[in-house]
Every structure is written in structure tokens, then in C-alpha cells.
Amino acid sequence: xxxxxxxxxxxxxxxxxxxxxxxxxxxxxxxxxxxxxxxxxxxxxxxxxxxxxxxxxxxxxxxxxxxxxxxxxxxxxxxxxxxxxxxxxxxxxxxxxxxxxxxxxxxxxxxxxxxxxxxxxxxxxxxxxxxxxxxxxxxxxxxxxxxxxxxxxxxxxxxxxxxxxxxxxxxxxxxxxxxxxxxxxxxxxxxxxxxxxxxxxxxxxxxxxxxxxxxxxxxxxxxxxxxxxxxxxxxxxxxxxxxxxxxxxxxxxxxxxxxxxxxxx
Numbered sequence: 001x002x003x004x005x006x007x008x009x010x011x012x013x014x015x016x017x018x019x020x021x022x023x024x025x026x027x028x029x030x031x032x033x034x035x036x037x038x039x040x041x042x043x044x045x046x047x048x049x050x051x052x053x054x055x056x057x058x059x060x061x062x063x064x065x066x067x068x069x070x071x072x073x074x075x076x077x078x079x080x081x082x083x084x085x086x087x088x089x090x091x092x093x094x095x096x097x098x099x100x101x102x103x104x105x106x107x108x109x110x111x112x113x114x115x116x117x118x119x120x121x122x123x124x125x126x127x128x129x130x131x132x133x134x135x136x137x138x139x140x141x142x143x144x145x146x147x148x149x150x151x152x153x154x155x156x157x158x159x160x161x162x163x164x165x166x167x168x169x170x171x172x173x174x175x176x177x178x179x180x181x182x183x184x185x186x187x188x189x190x191x192x193x194x195x196x197x198x199x200x201x202x203x204x205x206x207x208x209x210x211x212x213x214x215x216x217x218x219x220x221x222x223x224x225x226x227x228x229x230x231x232x233x234x235x236x237x238x239x240x241x242x243x244x245x246x247x248x249x250x251x252x253x254x255x256x257x258x259x260x261x262x263x264x265x
Contacts, residue, residue, distance in 0.1 A: 103124075106151050
């Protein structure tokens with residue numbers, strides 16, 4: 001879905017979809033459009049063979065560790081994909097880098113890319129962003145390195161898909177276990193955003209500000225100690241440092257006891 005509207009980025013005129021005439025390099029959702037009020041079905045063509053615009057996955061492997069759901073008092077507006085710090089993070093479609101920013105209480109180092117197909121994608125908790133704002137990127141191009149910055153207790157990629165600022169469950173667009181795009185087209189309907197009724201109400205009818213930006217909630221994983229386990233072996237098994245385990249388990253003292261539970265993420 002391409003329109004003839006253009007915006008000026010530095011010295012380049014960039015052709016973008018009509019609603020993206022708003023160019024904001026600081027706010028994830030400057031559009032203030034309620035997806036629940038979309039009346040028609042909009043069909044987005046995610047790829048375009050004629051223009052050689054294709055789709056890629058954000059990581060070399062994409063195991064989901066946390067989904068798009070309400071948890072721990074807030075809505076988690078994306079999926080968490082497991083990785084090791086320093087792993088390459090790639091743009092999923094062609095587009096333009098709109099935001100490269102630090103959010104200490106949430107996403108950490110994060111990037112947001114505006115795509116030609118009408119979607120935007122967000123990549124959070126990066127150890128290092130590699131592409132500045134205004135840069136044209138191709139699908140599959142490395143745009144950052146994975147990490148555990150911001151509100152995170154273990155290395156992972158927080159990945160979001162958005163339309164006009166409204167988060168969409170990424171599993172509707174991608175089949176992560178099969179490592180592929182589900183379809184070359186994607187239908188936008190108001191029903192995609194029915195979760196807002198719970199998300200904006202705090203999941204239990206409590207009032208929440210609609211203008212508040214989401215922040216990635218933490219993931220907690222526990223290890224049950226077995227006979228012979230050592231702290232260093234457990235750290236190696238989960239790809240974390242011994243100091244991280246000690247920080248996550250402040251009451252840890254002396255020799256590990258079989259059956260004892262340790263938090264590892």
C-alpha cells in the first residue's frame with residue numbers, strides 16, 4: 001500500500017504511506033489512531049517482487065520465550081525472541097529507520113523501522129544499534145546487536161509489529177516456529193485490536209492512560225538445583241554470568257542444595 005505522499009529526511013525525499021506524513025523520531029506512536037475504529041478491511045501487500053522488496057526474519061533462529069498478552073499488571077505488546085548478546089538483529093522488511101533511542105525503564109536501546117508496506121516494526125533491548133535515523137534499510141540487513149538493556153533480566157529481542165501506531169500480535173504475521181512469513185498479504189481489520197479493551201483497562205477493568213507507551217515486562221525463569229550442580233555450570237547452561245545469578249538471587253548463600261530454586265532470568 002503506497003501513496004504519493006513524501007517526507008523530507010535530511011536531504012532525501014522519502015515516499016511513504018499517507019498516514020505516515022507524520023514523521024516523528026522520538027515517539028513510537030505519534031498517530032493517535034484507534035485501531036478498533038477501522039471500518040473497512042485493508043489489505044497490505046507485505047512484499048513486492050517487482051520492486052524487489054522481500055521479507056526476512058529478525059534473527060537467525062526465533063524461539064518465542066514470551067508472547068503478546070497481558071502479564072504482570074500490563075500488556076506485553078510484542079513477542080520476546082531468545083538470543084545471545086551480540087547476535088545480529090535484522091530488518092524484516094525494506095524501510096526507513098524512524099527511531100533510534102534509549103529507554104532506560106523499558107526497551108533499553110531500541111530501533112523502530114517504517115516499512116513501505118504500511119507496517120512499522122520495533123526491536124528492543126539491543127546491546128548496540130547500528131543504523132542511524134533516516135537510513136534506508138533492506139530486508140535482512142543487520143540493524144543492531146541483541147542484548148539485555150533496559151527493563152530486561154536476560155538477553156532477548158523484544159519484537160513488535162504496528163499499524164498506524166497500533167500493536168499487532170506478531171504471530172499473526174509470522175510463523176516463528178516455521179521461520180517464515182505467514183502470507184505475502186495481511187488484512188487489517190478492527191478485530192485485530194479487540195485486546196485494547198483489556199490492555200487499556202489494565203486487564204481487570206482498571207483505568208489506564210491510552211497515551212502511555214508500553215514497556216517490555218521482564219521474563220522470569222527458574223532452575224531447580226540438582227545434586228552436583230555448581231553456580232558456574234548453571235551460569236554456562238543459561239548463557240549468563242555468575243554475577244548475574246548472584247544479583248537475581250540475593251539470598252544465595254553457601255553451597256547449593258538439591259531442590260533449591262534459582263532464578264536465571
